[in-house]
Amino acid sequence: MATKFVFVTGGVVSSIGKGIVAASLGRLLKSRQYSVSILKLDPYINVDPGTMSPFQHGEVFVTEDGAETDLDLGHYERFTDTSMSRLNSVTTGSIYQAVLNRERRGDYDGGTVQVIPHITNEIKDRVLRVAKNTNPDVVITEIGGTVGDIESLPFLEAIRQFRKDVGRQNVLYMHVTLVPWISSAGEMKTKPTQHSVKELRSIGIQPDILVCRSDRPLPPGLKEKMSGFCDVPVECVITSQDASSIYEVPLNLEKEGLAHQALELLQLEQRPPDLTQWATLVDRLYSPKRQVEIAIVGKYVRLNDAYLSVMEALRHAAIALDSELNIRWVNAEDIQDQGAAHHLDGAHGIIVPGGFGIRGIDGKIAAIEYARTKQIPYLGLCLGMQCMVIEWARHIAALADAHSAEFAPEATNPVINLLPEQQDVVDLGGTMRLGLYPCRLAPNTLAFKLYQEEVIYERHRHRYEFNNAYRSLFIETGYVVSGTSPDGRLVEIVEWPNHPFFIATQFHPEFQSRPSAPHPLFKGFIQAALALTPMSPTKDNSISEQATVSEPVGMVLN
Structure with a gap:
């Protein structure tokens, strides 16, 4: 045909x-x-x-x-x-x-x-x-x-x-x-x-x-x-x-x-x-049994479309778990000015999504520290992983001046740095680590528990990476590198096991979530967040009657 x-x-x-x-x-x-x-x-x-x-x-x-x-x-x-x-x-x-x-x-x-x-x-x-x-x-x-x-x-x-x-x-x-x-x-x-x-x-x-x-x-x-x-x-x-x-x-x-x-x-x-x-799927969307509130801490929050795939991945997971999703948009710069508790208190889960540039970074780091110390489920995506590493370095490893080389090129402790092959790149467009790459998961980790796979494939969009000079210290302080490139060179997933759900990825899992197949990281995150929420009365807003597809094909309804 x-x-x-x-x-x-x-x-x-x-x-x-x-x-x-x-x-x-x-x-x-x-x-x-x-x-x-x-x-x-x-x-x-x-x-x-x-x-x-x-x-x-x-x-x-x-x-x-x-x-x-x-x-x-x-x-x-x-x-x-x-x-x-x-x-x-x-x-x-x-x-x-x-x-x-x-x-x-x-x-x-x-x-x-x-x-x-x-x-x-x-x-x-x-x-x-x-x-x-x-x-x-x-x-x-x-x-x-x-x-x-x-x-x-x-x-x-x-x-x-x-x-x-x-x-x-x-x-x-x-x-x-x-x-x-x-x-x-x-x-x-x-x-x-x-x-x-x-x-x-x-x-x-x-x-x-x-x-x-x-x-x-x-x-x-x-x-x-x-x-x-x-x-x-x-x-x-x-x-x-x-x-x-x-x-x-x-x-x-x-x-x-x-x-x-x-x-x-x-x-x-x-x-x-x-x-x-x-x-x-739509019936479940309109008849949730519980509610969950997730704080998204970013710097583009006045335009929600900047985090569209993150929103949809959260929604897919919430639908699968019969839950109504409420998103609390938090400007990272506001956290810098007014403190994390002022903006994050009462949230059932916290996400720091991807982004570029130094604006709002300290607010994101403060949000991550708040999630870690208050035992609130946390999911970091791309820059959200890099900020999690900086938060670890400053507050757990006592490297007070730790930073990313993207924001502080002269930092004494650049825990996030460029790969050698990126050092001489001048053009910004299309020059990052882009697209689908394999990642090997470590057994007995949260990542492995969620994926149930030894090797996964996820999409990337970034230029800076975890600095391997700090990997041993990272592990010695109780953190876990739960996902790496197959050759072990690149750190892809980090987590802290002394927490209900504290994990971050260098890749963007939100791009592979589907309405009928929510991404395992987002589903696990919402599941952990629901553990902090009280049961709410069951609502029945099912649209099964009006959403039926049993009418003759082509029938026009007014």
Whole structure:
């Protein structure tokens, strides 16, 4: 079967949820035994988001092959349970970089290099490359930004040409737009959608499906109005109403008949979906038996998306343990100013996630000391492990001036330092230890107990490492190196056994957590945190009745 292609565009406003819609469609197709790959076309000129501030773009998601990508790839992986690669993340910067490299090599035989055809051909090649390398039944491509953005025009022109290149029956255009409720008028307005579709059609793309984002159901009359004005069949006008959880969205879109219409338009077999496991997951999410409060101590906390995968990994673990997750966001700099107890008292668990730069480091170290001395479960991730090592060195090993060479290059005791191969690296982007690496676990440790594996594979994104000159002292003071690289050279996991749960990793386990398969470190962490919480009355907010998937495929519910 030839690969089919779905292109997801957005209109009216950004952050409308195109990534969740694309990921949800992927989930619905997988539930019908179709293989899926999803890629993101981002119009910014950065080669990748690796050097961008989390305040600008949220977290950087890392793939198994070491690509630094947009956070939407995390949604794609979590919803479809399929690992993505560097092929699934494309930016304007990477497109122009590739074309200019060819021009410098003389690959264009002295011809003039232009947006059309050279840039658009490169964009099309990137989409086809995903199909060629992974051979999925369906490739879903999300175009970042909104229709009308100047920087998006080459991408839109490329996907316009794409239908002609691969055949009309092999391409579907899906447009995600906003249908706002105007409270002063007391009604929903379709004009933003009409204008967005008009803009898309002026480029030469007629949407096949409209996904309408709203905070309430669309009345049938409104669907018919948009169908008439936008030239889209009424059954292809799909409501995507705000949901309490993103994990409810695939079930809502299934009820609206999104997958049924997509398969119809792509001329694919209508197979029955199996969303039982997903519906059970959502039921458990809405009917917790206990509550757990986790403090995330970071320096990007005013933008929660900076720690998106950490949040989702915690949520997966909480769902598996029938618990409602409450996150307490704590700015590490506030701990420096006001003390750890002021911000962390009453938390059932503490996490220090990854990050870069010295700002807030002393607050993170204080939070770790508080977790250690108060016997509160602690999980450190990447920088959270390095801060745990610094806290050990200062307060257990009596190395008062201990620090990381990243923050204090002249420190007398650099317990965290650069590897020799990183000493002369100048460029910041794509030069760290990135992607999937093996880690050997020591027996009779917390890490081994949680993983139940001798060798594990986890994703990395860092440049500095545990300084092995201090490893013997670390072990002599009662701490344990419970995970190393297979050759024993690199320290990957550290823990302190005289504590209910005190462990930290140099890698980022949050990238491999899945809704139906929570990561063992996060599950163990939440389990330890629950041991500190009293039982709360059972709540039954189950949505099993409204989340059922037993309706006929393609049935449209209003």
